[in-house]
């Protein structure tokens with residue numbers, strides 16, 4: 001803590017709390033855009049925040065991405081007596097297997113001696129197929145678990161980076177560019193004002209469901225994500241932000 005004090009991380013945290021109107025902000029040293037080990041530090045810091053909040057019988061919903069994969073890698077704790085259940089927050093949003101919410105969810109459960117449930121939904125299907133999938137009893141059961149989660153851990157991405165990483169349809173690209181999207185989380189694209197301009201069609205947790213979640217933990221770093229972080233936090237659902245110096249300094253610069 002003394003090291004964090006003298007390296008100015010505490011000052012950054014206080015400034016970010018004020019700017020983003022957030023009670024809990026945690027900043028790790030470095031910029032994950034430049035140094036891969038910073039992502040692991042984000043993961044480690046995120047795990048500590050989860051540990052502080054985890055109580056008995058919690059349902060923890062997680063999203064995908066490389067940052068969440070780092071959180072899963074850093075998770076080492078025995079939660080057997082806590083009866084924690086890990087679930088993916090939403091169905092497929094177009095991530096590669098190792099960065100999929102399902103994979104990360106299973107890994108977290110393994111690393112904590114907990115249980116998990118998975119959600120199998122194809123990435124790109126018609127609205128008719130989606131409508132019928134949600135009525136499948138086995139899917140509906142998981143959806144109910146997701147909606148009753150107490151803790152949500154999610155990543156945030158730069159809008160264009162995410163649209164490129166996924167198979168994004170022409171119509172979605174159009175919405176993302178004309179809507180000036182800067183950030184993405186949960187399959188939703190946000191503009192600088194924090195408004196939703198495009199949404200990936202998949203089942204699971206919807207933005208409005210976050211209102212009922214006690215701890216919404218956002219974990220994202222790198223200077224390139226500054227605008228994205230600000231846009232997503234602007235939604236007002238976040239209870240804790242775990243970020244890095246790179247993102248923090250860039251974000252405060254633009255104010």
Ligand code: F6P
Pocket residue numbers: 063064065066067068093095154155156157158162184185186187
């Ligand atoms: O695709 C899942 C997701 O959590 C997105 O919602 C988010 O924008 C992205 O991953 C973050 O990915 P990364 O941590 O690799 O930057």
